[in-house]
Amino acid sequence: MAEAHQQIYLEDKLKEVRESGRLEYRSKALPTWCPGCGYFAMAGGVPAALNSLGIAPQDTVVVSGIGCSSRFPFFVNTYGFHTLHGRVLPVATGIKVANDALTVIAVGGDGDGFAIGGGHVPHAARRNIDITYLLFDNGIYGLTKGQTSPTSAIGFRTPTSPYTNPDQPLNPLLMVLAYGATWVGQAFAGHPQQLEELIRQAIAHRGFSYLHILSPCVTFDKTDKTYDRLEQRVRSLPANHDPQDFAAAMRQAMDVETPPMGLLYVNERPTLADALDGIVVKAGGAEKRARKVAKAA
Numbered sequence: 001m002a003e004a005h006q007q008i009y010l011e012d013k014l015k016e017v018r019e020s021g022r023l024e025y026r027s028k029a030l031p032t033w034c035p036g037c038g039y040f041a042m043a044g045g046v047p048a049a050l051n052s053l054g055i056a057p058q059d060t061v062v063v064s065g066i067g068c069s070s071r072f073p074f075f076v077n078t079y080g081f082h083t084l085h086g087r088v089l090p091v092a093t094g095i096k097v098a099n100d101a102l103t104v105i106a107v108g109g110d111g112d113g114f115a116i117g118g119g120h121v122p123h124a125a126r127r128n129i130d131i132t133y134l135l136f137d138n139g140i141y142g143l144t145k146g147q148t149s150p151t152s153a154i155g156f157r158t159p160t161s162p163y164t165n166p167d168q169p170l171n172p173l174l175m176v177l178a179y180g181a182t183w184v185g186q187a188f189a190g191h192p193q194q195l196e197e198l199i200r201q202a203i204a205h206r207g208f209s210y211l212h213i214l215s216p217c218v219t220f221d222k223t224d225k226t227y228d229r230l231e232q233r234v235r236s237l238p239a240n241h242d243p244q245d246f247a248a249a250m251r252q253a254m255d256v257e258t259p260p261m262g263l264l265y266v267n268e269r270p271t272l273a274d275a276l277d278g279i280v281v282k283a284g285g286a287e288k289r290a291r292k293v294a295k296a297a
């Protein structure tokens with residue numbers, strides 16, 4: 001017996017997308033990523049999250065380093081800054097310190113964030129700078145055609161490891177927890193609805209939020225972080241996971257075989273802007289600076 005298929009009409013779909021408000025956040029430039037790249041999930045997720053939080057494009061700055069993932073500022077209709085390789089966090093810090101009313105989103109890859117830029121992550125986290133860091137981890141240097149990165153698996157074969165990679169990969173989730181990040185989550189580009197919700201929560205959090213996003217490079221990785229393999233490995237956090245329990249978050253972060261998806265850890269403490277306001281008052285100033293405005297998560 002023939003199955004009944006739901007008809008989807010292009011005009012209805014276009015109307016739905018136009019009315020969603022998300023298009024306001026997209027630029028006229030179409031993404032240059034390879035068809036199927038996990039990064040398309042961020043082109044959907046970031047505009048949707050900003051739209052649902054009611055944060056206007058003109059109040060938002062998207063900052064990136066260098067890499068395929070770091071092309072993202074071109075594809076959104078916010079302010080943007082495509083900086084040097086590995087320097088996304090210092091530039092994002094400067095923007096946020098200059099104008100705390102802005103929503104600042106830092107975007108980059110595993111190489112940008114944890115190889116050349118790895119020295120910046122602990123300081124952004126420990127100072128609790130109120131920015132959101134979306135780290136797209138494909139375990140590879142995509143832009144430069146597929147070399148090993150600090151998160152490549154042992155045994156991964158690439159042009160820079162033709163006899164397979166012998167190096168122990170970093171665990172960025174454990175690192176940012178230890179560095180003092182106040183919001184830490186993990187998502188999979190193959191689950192775009194959960195990704196969008198976690199981006200939303202990360203942006204709404206006041207303080208340094210770090211979202212680790214497992215994202216397949218369909219062109220240069222045919223064996224390790226593929227959609228199929230990640231789909232089999234990822235899991236939800238246990239229903240009784242308490243995101244305010246730091247030790248529980250560390251235990252979850254240690255599981256790299258079946259990576260937990262969701263909010264691992266959240267904590268409230270003063271941000272860098274709060275500390276700077278305190279210094280302004282001590283130095284004889286009085287005025288508090290404007291803060292970013294977002295609806296509650």
Ligand SMILES: Cc1ncc(C[n+]2csc(CCOP(=O)(O)OP(=O)(O)O)c2C)c(N)n1
Nearest residue numbers: 066067068069085109110111112141142143
């Ligand atoms: C100072 C400097 N060193 C090296 C490079 C070459 N380079 C460009 S992107 C990149 C790595 C990209 O990998 P990743 O950050 O993981 O981003 P992806 O392309 O995977 O999204 C490298 C090494 C550069 N542009 N600048």
Ligand code: SF4
Nearest residue numbers: 034037068142217218
């Ligand atoms: S090379 Fe890999 S990471 Fe870069 S756009 Fe293509 S699929 Fe994505």
Ligand SMILES: [Mg+2]
Nearest residue numbers: 109110138140
């Ligand atoms: Mg990468």
